[in-house]
Amino acid sequence: MSYEITGKLIVRFDIVQRNENFKTREFVIEKTEDANGRSFTNFVKFQCVQDKTAMPDKFNIGDEVKVQFNIKGTKWEKDGRANYITNLDAWRMESVKLSQNNGNSGEVNYNDIPPSDNVDDLPF
Template structure:
């Protein structure tokens, strides 16, 4: 199952080579929600793996982004102790550019380029 969230990119960490064939990279977004007259801010850390580790490089700190991700969990046992790890594995990241159009927010990613011709018969 895939999930989606939007927020502001606030941190981007170096790629870590975990083994000869496996690398990861983490980044953090800031998500702000309001309710009952209060504002709540969360900092959510995501992980990218393998060829997705370069994905955060396309964005600047402070950019509004939309993240598509999967939730992965694993069980880890060592020295008789059991630990559970949850990762938010990001697999897509895109820019959210908001503007105003007659008082309404506009996501410019949803607007086709001017040179696109709509030749559908309906």
């Protein structure tokens, strides 16, 4: 299952080479929401892996971005005790300005539909 969130890019961490074949990178977006006259700010940290580690480089700190991600969870045991970790694995990032300018709002503008050559094209 995939999720998405929009916010301001505030931190880009360095790429970490975990082993010979695996690298990760983290970044953080700031998401502010208003509810009942109060403003709430959350800081959401994402992880990119492998070929996606260069993805945050396309954006400047302070840019509004939309992040698409998956939630991944891992369990491991140490000394007889279970430990859990949850990662938000980002797999796509885009500028909010670009997605707004592309007109991908899902709305149809009927003025953009070309007129029919046949004026009387009703089936009844």
